[in-house]
Amino acid sequence: MNNVLIVFASATTANRVKSVLRKSFGIDSALVQTPKALGVSSGCSYCLKMSAEHLETAWKLVSSNGLSSKGAFDSKDYRKLK
Amino acid sequence: MIYLDNAATTWPKPNQVTEAVAKSMKYYGANPGRSGHKMAIRTSEKVYECRELVADFFGLSNPANVVFTQNSTMALNFAIHGILKAGDHAICTVMDHNSVLRPLFAKSPDVDVSYLGADSEGVIDPSELEALIRPNTRLVAMTHVSNVCGTVTPVEDIAKVCRQHGILFLLDASQSAGIIDIDMQQMKIDLLAAPGHKALYGPMGTGLLCINTDFELAPIMQGGTGSYSKELTQPLELPDRLESGTLNLPGICGLAEGIRYINRIGIANIREHEAKLTAYLLDGLSRIKDINIIGKKNTLGRTGVVSFTHNSKDCVDISSYLSSNFSIATRSMYHCAYKAHEALGTSDGGTVRVSLGVFNTLSEIKILLYALKNMM
Ligand SMILES: Cc1ncc(COP(=O)(O)O)c(C=O)c1O
Numbered sequence: 001m002n003n004v005l006i007v008f009a010s011a012t013t014a015n016r017v018k019s020v021l022r023k024s025f026g027i028d029s030a031l032v033q034t035p036k037a038l039g040v041s042s043g044c045s046y047c048l049k050m051s052a053e054h055l056e057t058a059w060k061l062v063s064s065n066g067l068s069s070k071g072a073f074d075s076k077d078y079r080k081l082k
Numbered sequence: 083m084i085y086l087d088n089a090a091t092t093w094p095k096p097n098q099v100t101e102a103v104a105k106s107m108k109y110y111g112a113n114p115g116r117s118g119h120k121m122a123i124r125t126s127e128k129v130y131e132c133r134e135l136v137a138d139f140f141g142l143s144n145p146a147n148v149v150f151t152q153n154s155t156m157a158l159n160f161a162i163h164g165i166l167k168a169g170d171h172a173i174c175t176v177m178d179h180n181s182v183l184r185p186l187f188a189k190s191p192d193v194d195v196s197y198l199g200a201d202s203e204g205v206i207d208p209s210e211l212e213a214l215i216r217p218n219t220r221l222v223a224m225t226h227v228s229n230v231c232g233t234v235t236p237v238e239d240i241a242k243v244c245r246q247h248g249i250l251f252l253l254d255a256s257q258s259a260g261i262i263d264i265d266m267q268q269m270k271i272d273l274l275a276a277p278g279h280k281a282l283y284g285p286m287g288t289g290l291l292c293i294n295t296d297f298e299l300a301p302i303m304q305g306g307t308g309s310y311s312k313e314l315t316q317p318l319e320l321p322d323r324l325e326s327g328t329l330n331l332p333g334i335c336g337l338a339e340g341i342r343y344i345n346r347i348g349i350a351n352i353r354e355h356e357a358k359l360t361a362y363l364l365d366g367l368s369r370i371k372d373i374n375i376i377g378k379k380n381t382l383g384r385t386g387v388v389s390f391t392h393n394s395k396d397c398v399d400i401s402s403y404l405s406s407n408f409s410i411a412t413r414s415m416y417h418c419a420y421k422a423h424e425a426l427g428t429s430d431g432g433t434v435r436v437s438l439g440v441f442n443t444l445s446e447i448k449i450l451l452y453a454l455k456n457m458m
Contacts, residue, residue, distance in 0.1 A: 010322050019134060
């Protein structure tokens with residue numbers, strides 16, 4: 001299964017989503033630096049990498065809590081998914 | 083040594099705090115929120131873990147609204163300078179510490195400041211607040227517990243009035259965090275400033291500003307946050323908006339363990355332990371000739387910060403006698419809160435302050451009382 005990257009501007013927001021995904025949904029994700037090739041970062045941002053099957057749950061969490069994300073991308077070809 | 087100066091900073095710290103500080107230097111040595119290598123990621127997760135602990139501890143729903151500072155003073159300055167603009171009016175109390183009084187005074191004459199009075203036991207009457215409120219009152223800031231005499235402020239009554247008038251309420255929890263249970267949402271506290279190094283048992287160099295309002299504080303410091311690096315403007319998101327520069331990672335790791343330590347023992351048990359010692363201390367002091375207890379004479383509405391004066395002896399001499407002859411650490415004079423001394427009637431010379439912590443014992447209080455009884 002493919003992985004996805006959800007991009008956040010701040011490490012704190014990324015950590016917050018990571019923590020809620022783990023505690024409330026049992027979903028594991030990894031904090032990684034945003035690849036430059038995504039072309040969405042205004043510099044030094046972080047993203048959460050997780051299995052694509054969790055994208056909908058994670059994205060719902062992000063959008064329903066008004067958290068600022070720069071989008072969700074396929075981790076291989078960087079295709080924008082959200 | 084008998085350490086009775088816990089209101090300045092607590093000592094000793096729980097072993098788990100010292101161990102966490104040492105461990106952090108070994109395993110969490112990278113700059114959090116900056117790089118992408120494993121140790122940097124691990125360190126940023128550690129920082130977030132502490133934000134979560136703090137948010138849970140103070141009943142705050144969003145851990146991103148926990149801002150790490152160097153101490154309580156910095157947190158109070160972030161709030162006061164970040165909120166008040168020219169033309170605003172602010173209210174504080176005569177019982178406040180200079181960490182509230184001075185930043186407010188520094189805003190004058192652009193900002194007008196009113197002072198809520200206190201009686202001779204340091205008690206504030208919340209019903210007097212309404213009369214001070216003006217159409218341009220933006221902020222009410224006050225201490226939860228007096229650092230001079232331990233009197234507790236009726237926070238919920240004050241906060242209720244602030245909410246009714248749409249005024250921001252900033253609580254200086256420097257002498258209450260870790261001693262009195264605080265739920266910011268339930269108690270309607272908009273902003274809370276706390277030191278990590280007092281009754282939260284973290285290391286010195288740690289402090290917190292907890293934000294429970296949508297009000298966008300203007301940052302008084304700008305710089306690197308590890309986010310939005312291409313932009314010259316400070317990020318709007320919390321905590322980055324207020325947290326520029328490298329964090330005190332060893333301090334934060336120690337603070338997290340301090341909070342875990344309190345959670346394990348339970349605030350109610352800590353309060354009960356300190357109340358028992360305070361009762362014994364107050365009773366003992368009241369029996370010593372020439373000693374006057376300042377503030378409340380029993381344990382109701384107060385914590386384990388106890389001040390006293392002597393009819394003929396200078397308080398600095400008393401502290402130095404206790405230190406030299408019995409290795410007892412106390413603090414004397416004005417405790418950075420001169421207005422409080424004016425209210426308490428001790429503006430001429432201040433007080434000797436004995437402040438208790440979780441590690442103090444009854445036998446230490448007995449030695450203190452013995453020393454005071456036998457003072458020449
Ligand atoms: C009531 C009160 N406010 C503020 C402060 C300042 O705390 P810090 O030394 O952490 O800046 C103190 C310190 O003693 C205090 O007692």
